[in-house]
Amino acid sequence: MAKYRDYPYQSVLAPYIKEYIAEKRSLGFIYDVKGYQLYRFDQYWIKNAFDDVHLTPERLEKWVCALPGESKSSQTSRIGAAKDLAIYMNTLGIQCHVPLLSVGSDQRQIHLLDKTEINELFNAVDTYVPHSINLSDYRMADEYPIMFRLYYCCGMRNNEVCSLKTSDVDLKKGIITVYGGKNNKDRLVYLPDDLCRLADMYFGLLKRTLGYEPYWFFPGRYPNKHMQKTSIDRKFREFWHMTASSKHCDKDPTPHSLRHSFVVDRINKWILEGIDINVMFIYLSKYLGHKNPDESFYYYHLAKDAFRIIRQKDTMSGDVIPEVRRR
Secondary structure: OOOOOOOOOOOOOHHHHHHHHHHHHHOOOOOHHHHHHHHHHHHHHHHOOOOOOOOOHHHHHHHHOOOOOOOHHHHHHHHHHHHHHHHHHHHOOOOOOOOOOOOOOOOOOOOOOOHHHHHHHHHHHHOOOOOOOOHHHHHHHHHHHHHHHHHHHHOOOHHHHHOOEHHHEEOOOOEEEEOOOHHHOOEEEEOOHHHHHHHHHHHHHHHHHHOOOOOEOOEOOOOOOEOOHHHHHHHHHHHHOOOOHHHHOOOOOOHHHHHHHHHHHHHHHHHHHOOOHHHHHHHHHHHHOOOOHHHHHHHHHHOOOHHHHHHHOOOOHHHOOOOOOOO
């Protein structure tokens, strides 16, 4: 069953926002991202001291404008949240203006990490020592090597890894069950043997450190909460800027870039082995939690000079799984 993220809506719009989100979730939508955008809209309503629920063009004027440094995708998401709420409230007989501004989308650019960049990145992750004396920082330093390998060696999404429950991970069978992934899909993720052994050692250390088996497989600073996606985004940037490759890179990669690299590396492996990738795309699509094989192929299509890059790559996890070192 999907675990939803709820926000403390407080404006006069709060009852309608809660009712709308509840309705969407009853239809099977997770609605966490839009829920967050509606929380921002709720705070916008409070900040501007609007004391009734009518969405007018004047009141929405600042909301639909791009914020400093904001991407088109983020702006579109904000506008879309207000648009959806306005349509819903109109169905309740509350006259609201429906914002129809279209700002387009950002041109997708993917930084596909090459073998050198992958090795430099994982070296930074594996040798990381926290500067603070906080014990939770040292504990989380043991979590990062496993988390980043789940992105690169298994193609998992950032939010899927962060919110893994201990009960979702079967280290004896080497299987992770992802519940309520994108498009509300459940799926199985099979761990490579070497990564499974590494994860097993990590989890044993985690239990000894905490003194109990935690609910979350990757606890955050406070063990009763899981690692936050934004924290991993920030940590990834920190690790990336420790590498020599970052000094001459026009576009910084993200944790999602490791998922892209997983797809491209996997295709490359099949090509080198002479396997029919048209057949394997069906399985790859299911493994990644995509709607169809075309969505998986889109990852490959987005890679700049895809064929040339792919042929320069070779194996995957063997280059990034370190020798097991007992503590």
